[in-house]
Amino acid sequence: MSKSLNKTEKIQWFIEKLEEEYKIRVFKDKDPYKMLIRTILSQRTRDENTDQATRNLFNKYKDIHEIVDADIEDIQELIRPAGFYRVKAARIKEVSTILLDQYGGEVPCDMKELIKLPGVGRKTANCVLVFAFELPAIPVDTHVHRISNRWGVVNTKEPEKTEVELMKIVPKDQWIILNDLMVQFGQTICRPIHPQCEICTLSEYCNYYNSEVKE
Numbered sequence: 238m239s240k241s242l243n244k245t246e247k248i249q250w251f252i253e254k255l256e257e258e259y260k261i262r263v264f265k266d267k268d269p270y271k272m273l274i275r276t277i278l279s280q281r282t283r284d285e286n287t288d289q290a291t292r293n294l295f296n297k298y299k300d301i302h303e304i305v306d307a308d309i310e311d312i313q314e315l316i317r318p319a320g321f322y323r324v325k326a327a328r329i330k331e332v333s334t335i336l337l338d339q340y341g342g343e344v345p346c347d348m349k350e351l352i353k354l355p356g357v358g359r360k361t362a363n364c365v366l367v368f369a370f371e372l373p374a375i376p377v378d379t380h381v382h383r384i385s386n387r388w389g390v391v392n393t394k395e396p397e398k399t400e401v402e403l404m405k406i407v408p409k410d411q412w413i414i415l416n417d418l419m420v421q422f423g424q425t426i427c428r429p430i431h432p433q434c435e436i437c438t439l440s441e442y443c444n445y446y447n448s449e450v451k452e
């Protein structure tokens with residue numbers, strides 16, 4: 238029988254297991270503006286579509302000045318692979334204009350300022366803080382929210398609550414790696430539908446497995 242662990246010990250155990258299995262992905266381009274736009278493009282689409290749309294956009298328009306001056310219909314065409322391209326193009330234009338007018342063209346490295354931007358919620362802001370500025374934060378996307386609840390380290394309905402609960406139990410020096418590890422795990426093993434529990438190496442302490450799957 239497994240030793241009983243409290244939530245802090247449990248999440249530590251899960252993180253160690255994930256670190257053994259996944260490498261932290263490193264973004265070559267940590268430019269905060271590009272990271273912000275990439276994160277806006279990533280909403281409700283897959284990574285490969287986000288990458289394609291981001292490449293298309295920045296291959297043609299090199300920086301915030303060029304994007305503010307760009308024709309919105311052209312932006313729509315370039316980012317079409319990311320889906321919701323009309324809404325996202327409008328958002329990109331709006332955010333870029335505000336950054337240029339009010340922040341000297343720089344992306345603020347501060348949660349309070351980031352979430353003032355239209356369409357930028359805590360998840361997007363945290364992605365920018367972690368992946369561009371390398372600051373400790375926990376972006377809670379659908380994978381992080383789902384898996385944390387399946388593991389039983391949180392019991393939450395909204396991602397915002399998951400973030401708060403995770404911040405209490407994950408050591409701060411590990412915040413920065415958590416999203417990346419859990420996203421890779423969520424895309425491969427602990428999928429939204431039909432999680433691969435039978436081959437999962439984390440089942441020992443997983444609440445979902447122990448309550449729903451194990452005979």
Ligand code: SF4
Binds near residue numbers: 428434438439
């Ligand atoms: Fe996810 Fe199943 Fe693994 Fe639990 S045992 S972490 S639900 S894949």
